[in-house]
Amino acid sequence: MGEIVSLEELAAEVAPGCKLAVPADYCGVAMSATAAIIANRPNNLHVVCVPVTGIQGDMLIGEGLVGTLETSAVTLGEAGGAPRFQDAVRKGAFKLMDATCPAVHSGLIAAQKGVPFLPIRGIIGSDLLKTRTDWKTIQNPFSDDEDPIIVVPAIQPDVAIFHAPEADRFGNVRIGRRRELLTMAQAAKATIVTVERISEESLLKTEDSAAGVLPALYVTKIAVAPRGAWPLPLWGEYGVDTAEIARYAAMARTPEGFAAYMDGFARRLREAA
Template identity: 50%
Template sequence: MQTTDAIAARIPDGAKLAVFKDRSCAMDVTRALVRRGVRDLHLVCVPTSGFQAELLIAGGCVATIETSGVSLGEIGPAPAFARAVKSGAIRIMDSTCPAIYAQLQAAEKGNPFAPLRGLIGSGILDTRPDYKLIQNPFAEDGRDDPIVALPALAPEIALFHAPFADEAGNVWIGRQPELKLMAHAAAETLVTVEDIRPGNMMEDETLAAAAIPAFYIAAIARAPRGAWPLPLPGHYADDEAALREYAAAAKTGDGLRAWLDANIHGAPASPAAAE
């Protein structure tokens, strides 16, 4: 059993770190990373990100971001992300959602690449020299049938927040199968959970169907409301007021610095770490 700070300590400068959409995000760990001042992360967004990527960029933690999009959803655009991309402060590898899934699936199978339809004629293909056009080797009668080959994408670390783990170290993810894909593709997986339950969920057919076996999990910390202010599906909604407050403050560089000072650098350690 670890603290969220101990989880954050396992993520070094320059790590290729996979994060998940705009829910089930390990935000306590993310705040700890910004507080520590981690640098030069290569963020892999599966397949997009919201406030988590925005906060890491705002904190100066990111060198490269690989994503299909970053936004704060109904709250609006992600201001630090937009500024950093416009100014060239971070390098962006633009993609499209199913491409990132396919690349992770290639890594999970140990394959060098995965093919994907679509993309041909999109500007994405022009900006991604690592996405290559090949011929479908199974095309009927040798027909000309170009298809895009995407390189396998294996993050060094996958990081997310889940409803619960058990004493055996298994993690229950519910209806978020992409979290399992992340764990399979990454070299190691770090997880925070709302709760640790006794027993072994692998002995329960119902629970086991939505679980990631301990085999894939490098470390777990208990972090109640650890996805805040983002939602944990089935448990709590997003904190819209907190996200709107951030979005309003982050419109200017000064506003953002003041917000970071008040909410990250000057804020107490996470509730879970204090326990």
């Protein structure tokens, strides 16, 4: 529970075929750990984006490690479209499970609650339903009138992974108001977290410090990774490295450029730290 380990030991939790939940760019993305995971080359991953992804997802796709992609969007934000994603979609390189943001949240919340599904409004009439055959339309059982509503199945990731500012030596992790991290962790079978630093004092010590904390109960392994979200931002700590994302966007347009970028990525991560 909340064991503090090396980055390599943490990355080893992500096994081939594993259902891996990753957060959106603004939430704290474990980029250092992503490089460590890529070094292990676990293939056929089922990546669940909560609810969207950016450079992290694009890298895993470009490395050929993704077997299934479940996401509401993939984008590099201001740097434009995600090139490896776009290329892989054209080639049909993986199973694509397009979604809509609140449906991903609902699936995770169902798993968090230990129930098989959750109802959600909207979606009816969208082409999403043509391929998301795992989403069903049911009659609202509490209405006498006709009231069709979508139900989405629980999403239980094998592993949830994110980056946060701080953990304490007892394995508690500060997540602030990024509450989807709590949902991800409670829904997943295992949660691995990289942090900027480990504090000696318990985060649960006072009411103020305990608010916005993911308790160690839900945390499997923690590794220290200074500037571990780089080039993405970490809330309350540092901003996005716009130039680096733009550099990636330009280089990753071709497989060769992507390979060249990835060649130096792990090294630059160490330099950025």
